[in-house]
Amino acid sequence: MTLSTAQGIASAVRSGERTAREVLEDYLAAVDGREHEVHAFNLVLADEARVAADAVDSAIDAGTNPGPLAGVPVALKDNLCTRGVPTTCGSKILDGWRPPYDATVVGRLAAAGAVVVGKTNLDEFAMGSSTENSAFGVTRNPLDPAKVPGGSSGGSAAAVAAGFVPVSLGSDTGGSIRQPAALCGVVGVKPTYGAVSRYGLVAFASSLDQIGPFSLTVADSALMLEVIGGHDPRDSTSIPGRTPDLVAELDRGIDGMRIGIIEELSGDGLEGIAGDVRARLGEAGLALEAAGATVETTSVPSTVYGLSAYYVIAPAEASSNLARYDGVRFGLRIDAPNAGEMNTATRTAGFGDEVKRRIMLGTYALSAGYYDAYYGKSQKVRTLIVRDFARAYEEFDLLVSPTAPTTAFAIGEKATDPMTMYLNDVCTIPSNLAGHPAISVPFGVGDDGMPVGVQILAPATDEAKMFRAAAVLEAVAPEGHPLVGGGLP
Amino acid sequence: MTERITREDVAHVAELARLSLDQDELDAFTSQLADVLDHAADLDALDLDEVPPTAHPLPLRNVLRPDVVGETSDRAEVLAAAPSVEEDQFRVPPVLGEAP
Numbered sequence: 001m002t003l004s005t006a007q008g009i010a011s012a013v014r015s016g017e018r019t020a021r022e023v024l025e026d027y028l029a030a031v032d033g034r035e036h037e038v039h040a041f042n043l044v045l046a047d048e049a050r051v052a053a054d055a056v057d058s059a060i061d062a063g064t065n066p067g068p069l070a071g072v073p074v075a076l077k078d079n080l081c082t083r084g085v086p087t088t089c090g091s092k093i094l095d096g097w098r099p100p101y102d103a104t105v106v107g108r109l110a111a112a113g114a115v116v117v118g119k120t121n122l123d124e125f126a127m128g129s130s131t132e133n134s135a136f137g138v139t140r141n142p143l144d145p146a147k148v149p150g151g152s153s154g155g156s157a158a159a160v161a162a163g164f165v166p167v168s169l170g171s172d173t174g175g176s177i178r179q180p181a182a183l184c185g186v187v188g189v190k191p192t193y194g195a196v197s198r199y200g201l202v203a204f205a206s207s208l209d210q211i212g213p214f215s216l217t218v219a220d221s222a223l224m225l226e227v228i229g230g231h232d233p234r235d236s237t238s239i240p241g242r243t244p245d246l247v248a249e250l251d252r253g254i255d256g257m258r259i260g261i262i263e264e265l266s267g268d269g270l271e272g273i274a275g276d277v278r279a280r281l282g283e284a285g286l287a288l289e290a291a292g293a294t295v296e297t298t299s300v301p302s303t304v305y306g307l308s309a310y311y312v313i314a315p316a317e318a319s320s321n322l323a324r325y326d327g328v329r330f331g332l333r334i335d336a337p338n339a340g341e342m343n344t345a346t347r348t349a350g351f352g353d354e355v356k357r358r359i360m361l362g363t364y365a366l367s368a369g370y371y372d373a374y375y376g377k378s379q380k381v382r383t384l385i386v387r388d389f390a391r392a393y394e395e396f397d398l399l400v401s402p403t404a405p406t407t408a409f410a411i412g413e414k415a416t417d418p419m420t421m422y423l424n425d426v427c428t429i430p431s432n433l434a435g436h437p438a439i440s441v442p443f444g445v446g447d448d449g450m451p452v453g454v455q456i457l458a459p460a461t462d463e464a465k466m467f468r469a470a471a472v473l474e475a476v477a478p479e480g481h482p483l484v485g486g487g488l489p
Numbered sequence: 490m491t492e493r494i495t496r497e498d499v500a501h502v503a504e505l506a507r508l509s510l511d512q513d514e515l516d517a518f519t520s521q522l523a524d525v526l527d528h529a530a531d532l533d534a535l536d537l538d539e540v541p542p543t544a545h546p547l548p549l550r551n552v553l554r555p556d557v558v559g560e561t562s563d564r565a566e567v568l569a570a571a572p573s574v575e576e577d578q579f580r581v582p583p584v585l586g587e588a589p
Contacts, residue, residue: 379542435546
């Protein structure tokens, strides 16, 4: 285990082999070295991080165990509320806003001894698949700065891939953790809906949003999820009980497991899945079989309708959630002679085009005369997807698919055509609609040398099994991109 | 599915959503929204008459907590984030008519 993993850092810090401050300074030096090129962060909190790291070291000096993430530098997607620290959501409308409370996950990381290094860039309000929609500039893929890092949690994925932090948090509404993880060659997890408290996550689509980790290793994501997961009375959709053990389960293997490759999401029925991505998926299937699982192709027919349903449901929920940005209680206000004009002037100046597009799409889909044709119909399709998954999981323990249809694409390539951009999410959306967990594991590279991610999907609350298969894939994966996963930054 | 979204529809929706669009934006958004809604026409192939809607992935009913006062936000901290405040309240321009 190297010192570039959260597990390695925490154990070195707890044993006194390294101080939290030494670890932090190494990572801050890495940020200094390449952040001007990558732009993973909206805000680097170097001074605050030094104070937090010193506090961890003092605790150790005093004989106290600072916790499972002792001295581990972490980055937070900038839609996670941090008390007194700017939280922008990549939007001008929240520029300068300082939340009066911490997100539950932020408190849990701190209580586990983690050190927050900064807030990472994102597509505005997490709407996008490339991190080109931020009001504060584009984030670049650290493995090839001409390419996008994916999105919307592109800053959090890039921060891990660039060696700025060993682990980070993002949010995933339709693939916003898994797709950038795949494009940056790191591990990314969308937990079961309700497994991680959404308290303090700025809402995009409340029935789909879920917070989850990025890391270099499968074990680090398992560790992060153990820390941030579990019931929270402040989120009424939080699942009762604590997070099941994940790290302890990792080495149990997959002997005897039944794993299905989703036919509809792996190229045969779906245009746009690139040949190199399909090839890696095929190899992943063989690797799982070699590890003792039975692997078969299986049909989950309604998953192909996920994209259409999602791009009605998510904008509909967003149009409602984003009504709160009215220039009254927080964020930007553009002055006008009366309140109505002030609302309109503020929202027009404060939101970027993608956010406006989705607000209007959602408003339309919910408006009289169109509700049944769009929103009502999409909610019924959501039922079909839930049913199809339930049927598949009678036969299979886990399902697999590509995470994203292609490797990282060029900056600007899809920025002018929203529908082409939306197609990036085709493999990740079904898990959000069903509320199920899914993980993206790096599995070799494509023809362009950029990383490919394989997605493992599991039934609700079956993360332990999902992580076991992910650990197997990680162990046998073909060589990845040379910049990801090597030694201390 | 239904008739294609029109420029007038988009203008109406923008007004409902408190967004102001210029003529060029109206053209661009109309064609982009139409593309997304056209894609959703693939749902027309499905027979959904007997299918109940799913609004939420978890089968949660009402979630209640004991009626005990817990930690609450600090008023000064909340008001400090507002664009305009007067006498411990959010201040807004006149809601009816023009400012005097």
